Amino acid sequence: MNILSALGATIIAQFEALGGYLLFVGKSATAGFLPPYRVRLLLKQMHFVGVESLTIVVITSIFTGMVFAIQAEIGFSQFGANGLIGGIVALSLTRELSPVLTALMVNGRVGSAMAAELGTMRVTEQVDALESMAIDPMQYLVAPRVLASIVMVPALTMIFNVIGLAGCWYVAVQQLQVPEGGFWARIWWFVDEDDVLGGCFKGAVFGFILSSIGCYQGFHTRGGAEGVGRATTRAVVISGVLILTSDYFLTRILAPLSVG
């Protein structure tokens, strides 16, 4: 009986948390569409999410492209198909690696920062101060962060594609002597605009996930510095898991659309 009641309480708590999160998302979406429009705050967050994440995205993408070129060469050289390296790596990057790795890197940098910043504002009563000044914190703090992430994570995904491909080109063409003409020809043959757009769509969904979870955790922080630490950890872990699990479902939805 005790086990059953404990299980029931856990399930109810999970549904309460889910309901709370959905309400939070609904409120922030509503707040984002209502005036005053916070263009300056949006641009500031776009700079933070996008421009300031460029270094980690460039480093991650170039090495991912290079590593995948080496790994692909190991497999394809066994049946003399080195010319496929460019196409296969480009397809992997545009469809999967770029959106997922970009989102995971941005989550580590931006999702955690959002949870920590909003959490600190919550425990030091800065959020209450905003409300006391008749300013909607959902509109002032949450909506610009979520919108900036939805716009900038796909943009970073595109940059990941380009730089990752450059890394792949360097290893495949310059080091492994893959013919350059065949390298590019296979990319044009394998990859079409649906793959790129699908990857960007995934990036937008991942951007929404990491920012809304980061803001939600920060916004509901309790209990001082320890609470801020817990909120930050929860934000990164939950977003990371959700990015990877939602990637499966997004792939199931998008894969049939890009056939042919």
Next chain:
Amino acid sequence: MQTAIQETPGIQITALKKAFGQQQVLDGVDLEVPRGKITVVIGRSGTGKSVLLKHVMGLIVPDSGSVRVGNDLLADLGPRALRNVRFRFGMVFQNAALFDSMDVFENVAFPLREHGIEHGLHPGQQGTPLGTARLRGRAREAAIRERVEGMLAAVGLRDMGYKAVSELSGGMRKRVGLARALVRGPEFLLYDEPTTGLDPIMTAQIDNLIRATQDANPGITSLVISHDMAASFRIADHMAMLYEGKIRMNGTPAEIRSTADPVVRQFIEGRLDGPIPLG
């Protein structure tokens, strides 16, 4: 004019109840905060004084009971109307709650940038009303600068606008918080433990500032939450003690000082022996 100010209703709290989980924090609070006066609510730490203050601003929804601000019953108001009521408030938070991403000047200028400089000062407040014309561009920026610098000078922080929040002492933070609360000319001014954690000299300085602000702006209705007895007696026009979720006593400082109620006596004298349980 003083009479006219005092005839308009202040804040009326009726049978207010609020529980968090199993803990009944407020258990039927009845309190009237008269217009144009300083009312101090005293009580032990953790008795729900700050919760009471947040109810007054509509930041917390009560389980039952009501809060009336002027002629507005908060429970009847939608989000937009509630925001319009909050518009009439200024709040000084316990730890100032300054925005650490901004410097001192920007903290004080923030309410003006958000809601506009064009709102005139409340009737009875000292200072020059800025008129109702919508200011733009350089004229707006100049008006904001003039107003903010005037406020900083009024709280003894002239030429400190450039300082980062992290560079400020506890007393300076409180004064910046007060300047930010006052800058738009609020009708109601709420203070959440304004002197907690300050040294006696700084405490007296903040008390003087609260009293001087009230005397200079007789239109303001002030509600102060405190457990500092000396400070409370220095600034209060009216006092009320919150005990076990209810208002135990309500009266003038003289009435509180001379009461025979053993609970109030033990609290104001700071004695260990008496009916108030320790812990």
